[in-house]
Amino acid sequence: MKVEHIVVALTAIVLSSTVIAQVKPEVLVKQRQAAMTLQGKYFGPMGAMARPENPAPFNAAVVARNAGFLDALARMPWDGFDASTKDVKSATLPAAYSDAAKFKQAGENLQAAVGKLVAASKGSDEAATKAAIGGVGKTCGGCHDDFRQKP
Numbered sequence: 001m002k003v004e005h006i007v008v009a010l011t012a013i014v015l016s017s018t019v020i021a022q023v024k025p026e027v028l029v030k031q032r033q034a035a036m037t038l039q040g041k042y043f044g045p046m047g048a049m050a051r052p053e054n055p056a057p058f059n060a061a062v063v064a065r066n067a068g069f070l071d072a073l074a075r076m077p078w079d080g081f082d083a084s085t086k087d088v089k090s091a092t093l094p095a096a097y098s099d100a101a102k103f104k105q106a107g108e109n110l111q112a113a114v115g116k117l118v119a120a121s122k123g124s125d126e127a128a129t130k131a132a133i134g135g136v137g138k139t140c141g142g143c144h145d146d147f148r149q150k151p
Ligand code: HEC
Pocket: 029, 032, 033, 034, 036, 037, 039, 040, 041, 043, 044, 090, 091, 092, 093, 096, 103, 104, 106, 107, 110, 136, 137, 139, 140, 141, 143, 144, 147, 148
């Protein structure tokens, strides 16, 4: 890598972190909640198809579309949990900031599970796809248990 390239790359990193730091904490909270709300929107119908009792009819096209949306959404909320938002009223428990490494891991677990779902949704194995939906649901619930106030 040429020195100029490194300088450009470093400048880009500094600029992008500055941009995030300037977003008001209240706005970051709204944005992360919005990303979560949309995850709920697109996960919900898939969760209904995969539940053991009284499942909704399996629809491979809906799963493939929603898994793709979730793949993008599952990358979005995390910079909204910036330490600057600690004192803003929200459903996030203090542990998300005090145990940021565990929180980050929980976010990575979600992204890995969604990756598996995207792969499964491209095949034609309904049981494997439902298992992958269940895997995603576990990562949602696991993080909510540890880091989100009980409604
Ligand atoms: C790494 C942790 C983590 C993972 C993984 C996670 N969530 Fe959340 N979720 C949270 C936290 C924390 C909140 C509370 C946000 C707040 O109020 O600041 C939340 C809030 C929500 C909300 C309420 C949003 C609102 O309007 O306030 C929904 C819906 C939601 N999550 C759905 C999901 C779904 C569906 C998944 C999986 C596809 C998921 N979440 C995965 C941590 C997580």
